Amino acid sequence: MSHSRPHLELSSVGMGFPVKGGTFTALEDVNLRVAEGEFISLIGHSGCGKSTVLNIIAGLMRATRGGCLLDGREVTEPGPERAVVFQNHSLMPWLTAYGNVELAVRQVFRRSMTRQQRRDWVIHNLELVHMGHAIDKRPDELSGGMRQRVGIARALAMQPKVLLMDEPFGALDALTRAHLQDSLMEIQRELNSTVIMITHDVDEAVLLSDRIVMMTNGPAATIGEVLDVPLARPRDRVGLADCAEYNRCRQSVLSFLYEKQQKVMSMPRKSGEARGDPEGAPSASGAVNA
């Protein structure tokens, strides 16, 4: 993988939301350079601003300070080169798995592919996530994990430069989650896509990422630390459990979240300031890596 070309860049990003009586500063001075093909995880306590960062990259929100560049062009609106996968899949309920992926493919490749090419491409992407057997099922006929896979197939089928994922596996059981994590690693390796994924799961972040971006607690959240994960690929979850480097990375993220950031959270609040919600703290469940 080449880290030489930073194709995505957040520069001095700040985000203020208008609230009653003033402005709530959610983000301040967020700077990040991402190379093509990198897998980045964003981790931090609940409410620190991870989704806001992702929404700015997606073009769903405009930063109130600084900005986001993709291949040197400012991101000002959503675009098919930045596909988003949300935690709750957001499929069209009246369309089949095939129809959901086809809708996105038609939007992107209407002019460049024939009808038959589009059909083959939709099926290819559903097969990538092992959903080839259920292409004619509607979302209400699919399990949560299957729906999530269709959402991922839809995003991949758009051949985005950047895949943005907001807790894509958060609502899934541990086994389905492990299976999808493995599929994502395989697909990302094959396509060399750039991925930015929000997660609350420390094990998931270490397993999947090239770098883990750790955010401080809000208000005025920013990037606290960035951890390189120098583990060779392909990565095998079972083998990694005993790997010293894996455990060092894991420890480093846990220490950031529960020692360095915990101290901030336990400081007395200034009146009127919102803080992260400790109930939504990231987890380090060993189950995912079992």
Ligand SMILES: Nc1ncnc2c1ncn2[C@@H]1O[C@H](COP(=O)(O)OP(=O)(O)OP(=O)(O)O)[C@@H](O)[C@H]1O
């Ligand atoms: N439209 C808005 N108006 C006012 N405040 C907002 C708005 N959107 C987000 N916020 C605030 O900005 C902060 C960051 O929110 P964000 O959703 O980005 O956090 P998060 O880290 O993704 O949280 P979680 O992990 O719980 O999903 C929070 O304090 C939130 O209340």
